[in-house]
Amino acid sequence: MASTITEKIIAAHAGQETVRPGQLVEVDVDLALANDITAPLAIEVFRSAGVEKVYAPDRICLVPDHFVPNKDILSAIQVQTTRNFAREQGIDKFFDLDEMGVEHALLPEAGLVLPGDLVIGADSHTCTYGALGAFATGMGSTDLAGIYLTGKTWLRVPETMKFVYKGTPEPYVGGKDLILMTIGDVGVDGARYRAMEFTGPVIDRMSMDQRLTMCNMAIEAGAKNGIIGPDRITRTYADERAGRPYRVFASDPDAGYVSVREYDVTGLEPQVARPHLPENVVGVSQLKDVTIDQVVIGSCTNGRLEDLEVAARILKNRRIKKGMRLIVIPATRKIYAQAMANGWLETFLSAGAVVSTPTCGPCLGGYMGILAPGERSLATTNRNFVGRMGHPTSEVYLASPAVAAASALAGRIVGPMDV
Amino acid sequence: MKFNGRAFVFGDDIDTDAIIPARYLNTTDPAALAAHAMEDADPAFAQKVKAGDVIVAGKNFGCGSSREHAPVAIRAAGVGVVAAKSFARIFYRNAFNTGLILVECPEAGTGFADEEAVEVDLSAGTVTNQTTGKVYAFEPIPAFMLELASDGGLIPHLMKKRAASSR
Numbered sequence: 406m407a408s409t410i411t412e413k414i415i416a417a418h419a420g421q422e423t424v425r426p427g428q429l430v431e432v433d434v435d436l437a438l439a440n441d442i443t444a445p446l447a448i449e450v451f452r453s454a455g456v457e458k459v460y461a462p463d464r465i466c467l468v469p470d471h472f473v474p475n476k477d478i479l480s481a482i483q484v485q486t487t488r489n490f491a492r493e494q495g496i497d498k499f500f501d502l503d504e505m506g507v508e509h510a511l512l513p514e515a516g517l518v519l520p521g522d523l524v525i526g527a528d529s530h531t532c533t534y535g536a537l538g539a540f541a542t543g544m545g546s547t548d549l550a551g552i553y554l555t556g557k558t559w560l561r562v563p564e565t566m567k568f569v570y571k572g573t574p575e576p577y578v579g580g581k582d583l584i585l586m587t588i589g590d591v592g593v594d595g596a597r598y599r600a601m602e603f604t605g606p607v608i609d610r611m612s613m614d615q616r617l618t619m620c621n622m623a624i625e626a627g628a629k630n631g632i633i634g635p636d637r638i639t640r641t642y643a644d645e646r647a648g649r650p651y652r653v654f655a656s657d658p659d660a661g662y663v664s665v666r667e668y669d670v671t672g673l674e675p676q677v678a679r680p681h682l683p684e685n686v687v688g689v690s691q692l693k694d695v696t697i698d699q700v701v702i703g704s705c706t707n708g709r710l711e712d713l714e715v716a717a718r719i720l721k722n723r724r725i726k727k728g729m730r731l732i733v734i735p736a737t738r739k740i741y742a743q744a745m746a747n748g749w750l751e752t753f754l755s756a757g758a759v760v761s762t763p764t765c766g767p768c769l770g771g772y773m774g775i776l777a778p779g780e781r782s783l784a785t786t787n788r789n790f791v792g793r794m795g796h797p798t799s800e801v802y803l804a805s806p807a808v809a810a811a812s813a814l815a816g817r818i819v820g821p822m823d824v
Numbered sequence: 825m826k827f828n829g830r831a832f833v834f835g836d837d838i839d840t841d842a843i844i845p846a847r848y849l850n851t852t853d854p855a856a857l858a859a860h861a862m863e864d865a866d867p868a869f870a871q872k873v874k875a876g877d878v879i880v881a882g883k884n885f886g887c888g889s890s891r892e893h894a895p896v897a898i899r900a901a902g903v904g905v906v907a908a909k910s911f912a913r914i915f916y917r918n919a920f921n922t923g924l925i926l927v928e929c930p931e932a933g934t935g936f937a938d939e940e941a942v943e944v945d946l947s948a949g950t951v952t953n954q955t956t957g958k959v960y961a962f963e964p965i966p967a968f969m970l971e972l973a974s975d976g977g978l979i980p981h982l983m984k985k986r987a988a989s990s991r
């Protein structure tokens with residue numbers, strides 16, 4: 406029976422020939438991920454069951470990234486709880502400061518997620534890994550504790566929506582713009598409970614960094630997972646990192662989709678999501694004289710090497726607008742080190758930016774750049790809900806690193822061609 | 825199973841940052857979370873809400889992050905059931921896993937004013953506005969989710985299954 410890649414991966418992990426959308430299945434989980442906010446709760450729930458040992462320590466991954474280096478005593482205790490649990494249970498995939506990174510940048514980089522895997526994370530942006538041709542979705546801490554106990558979880562097989570991108574993107578228009586445009590089109594619940602499969606010639610030519618950005622924001626349309634069928638680019642990326650064999654799945658040409666949308670991206674200008682929902686998307690030229698106080702370049706959406714490269718290119722030998730605050734956060738230590746070797750950190754500092762060690766920090770309004778009442782930020786992150794980066798009266802605009810860098814120079818929201 | 829209380833009305837796309845802002849996520853203590861439940865949507869909510877009250881809302885309630893602190897905060901604030909036009913996926917799982925009941929009722933969000941008397945009847949599949957007398961029907965909760973909820977959440981459910989299979 407013809408199936409989509411999402412259905413095939415789920416079927417393979419459910420021990421079934423095929424599965425159909427709507428079906429409830431029990432699946433084996435290859436990797437269960439949690440962070441410093443969700444792990445302590447999962448651990449607490451696991452302990453409440455009175456079972457001594459987790460089902461499979463080698464399939465558990467713990468990444469403190471939201472509030473590290475710890476911002477206060479309570480968050481230090483959260484990481485301590487997580488660290489102690491990792492030691493006690495023999496969980497090797499625990500990433501302390503010496504190996505740190507924002508989880509969804511770190512796991513693909515470290516080769517911990519590979520094509521064909523089924524990954525469950527107690528973090529909504531777990532859907533990022535779909536870029537590798539894996540099935541990856543977010544759940545809560547109790548679901549994770551269930552996996553700690555049994556190695557399995559239950560899933561409702563999602564219907565798949567197919568998205569086809571054609572045409573030739575303008576310079577500085579990439580994955581972030583495509584996914585913002587798509588969310589603007591379908592809305593924040595337009596893909597609720599569904600799989601979003603990204604395809605077409607534009608995707609075929611797209612780098613892994615940008616594919617990860619696109620799948621990262623599938624959740625912002627309410628989707629269960631985002632996914633891109635593995636090709637040569639995926640295999641090259643995976644082969645450089647894989648420490649084990651992996652399986653490549655592909656959608657059948659006659660697979661059943663609940664909908665198919667085609668976009669011609671030729672002429673698309675850089676996209677910006679206005680407050681307070683990621684679906685409030687407009688072309689950057691429609692935003693006239695929106696002044697901003699702070700720009701953040703980083704996060705699991707856009708804190709990768711290519712993102713920093715674009716920002717560095719635009720900021721090179723220039724100075725951000727007086728009074729502007731620019732915060733740059735490489736998403737992992739590797740990215741940080743590479744950016745340093747390439748001279749980009751120097752570029753950022755000379756431009757007037759501060760450069761932080763990897764952390765989620767301001768992305769979720771945690772620390773490191775919280776907004777005061779009425780302040781306005783432009784960020785390369787993924788959510789702009791009320792109060793997301795600070796005070797409930799502050800505002801967040803979402804855009805690509807190119808728009809972010811340009812806007813930091815101009816002091817208001819502008820496209821990269823306007824500076 | 826019936827729930828009786830006052831309705832607290834919210835609109836569409838109420839996200840988990842509004843339900844429990846990240847600035848309070850450095851703890852897992854339900855009481856500490858409850859003190860800030862719904863804070864960025866209605867700062868006075870935690871003061872007003874009483875045990876048995878019901879949240880009614882529009883579409884896509886609970887969108888955003890996977891933080892289980894969101895349903896935990898709502899439930900610890902005294903709310904046993906949320907009736908909304910639709911729910912975000914992760915929130916839906918998290919709620920049933922932690923004992924907060926959700927019903928998908930298309931008219932719930934528009935059929936109430938704040939603090940009107942409400943009754944949610946799970947067996948009858950109705951949300952009643954006892955102030956206006958209007959009755960709104962909802963799709964029955966899937967059997968699997970009800971089983972989860974009646975076992976007391978996911979972990980007691982799994983332990984029950986585990987005990988059954990080792991017998």
Ligand code: SF4
Nearest residue numbers: 507704705765768769
């Ligand atoms: S960077 Fe932001 S969106 Fe990504 S995991 Fe961290 S808090 Fe979540």
